[in-house]
Amino acid sequence: MKKEEIKVSYSIFQNPEELPEKDLVLLQRAEKALTGSYSPYSDFRVGAAVLLANGEIVEGANQENAAYPSGLCAERVALFYASAKYENIPVVALAITARSARFEVTRPVPPCGSCCQVMAETESRFGEQIRVILRGESGPAFVVEGINNLLPFMFHPEMLKK
Numbered sequence: 001m002k003k004e005e006i007k008v009s010y011s012i013f014q015n016p017e018e019l020p021e022k023d024l025v026l027l028q029r030a031e032k033a034l035t036g037s038y039s040p041y042s043d044f045r046v047g048a049a050v051l052l053a054n055g056e057i058v059e060g061a062n063q064e065n066a067a068y069p070s071g072l073c074a075e076r077v078a079l080f081y082a083s084a085k086y087e088n089i090p091v092v093a094l095a096i097t098a099r100s101a102r103f104e105v106t107r108p109v110p111p112c113g114s115c116c117q118v119m120a121e122t123e124s125r126f127g128e129q130i131r132v133i134l135r136g137e138s139g140p141a142f143v144v145e146g147i148n149n150l151l152p153f154m155f156h157p158e159m160l161k162k
C-alpha cells in the first residue's frame with residue numbers, strides 16, 4: 001500500500017480591490033447577476049459570470065423549483081447559456097458570488113461538485129483551464145486556476161475511451 005497526496009493551490013486577495021482589473025470586472029458582473037436569482041426555497045442567491053475568449057461576458061443565477069432537484073446552480077446556468085449562445089468559443093474565466101437573506105456571506109462560495117464536473121467538461125472541450133474568481137458578500141476573494149485545483153479527481157471525457 002502506498003499513500004499519495006494531491007496539493008491544490010489558490011490565491012487569496014484579502015482586499016478584493018487588489019484583484020487584477022479583469023477579475024474585478026467579472027466579479028462585478030456576477031454581483032449584477034444576483035438579481036436574476038429565483039431562490040424562494042433557500043433564500044440563497046448565487047450569481048455567476050462567464051468570460052469567453054471573444055470578450056463576451058455571460059451571466060447566470062440559480063433557479064430553484066418546488067421539486068428541489070429540478071433547480072439549477074448559477075454556474076451551470078451561465079456555462080450552459082454561454083455554450084448555447086456562443087458555440088465553440090472557449091471559456092476563459094468564471095466569477096461566482098452569493099448572498100443570503102438570513103446572514104452575511106463572508107466566505108467565498110465555491111462551485112458545487114456538479115458545477116465542477118461541468119467545468120471539467122468545458123476545460124476538456126476547449127483544452128484551456130478556467131480561471132475561477134470567488135467572493136462572498138464581504139471578506140477575501142479567492143482565485144483558483146483550473147478545475148485541477150477544485151476537483152482533482154474529476155471524471156473527464158478521455159475516461160470514456162479505451
Ligand code: THU
Binds near residue numbers: 042
Ligand atoms: N447553488 C449555486 O447556485 N451554486 C453552487 O455552486 C452551490 C449552490 C445554489 C443552488 C440552490 O439554489 C442554492 O444555491 C442553495 O443550495
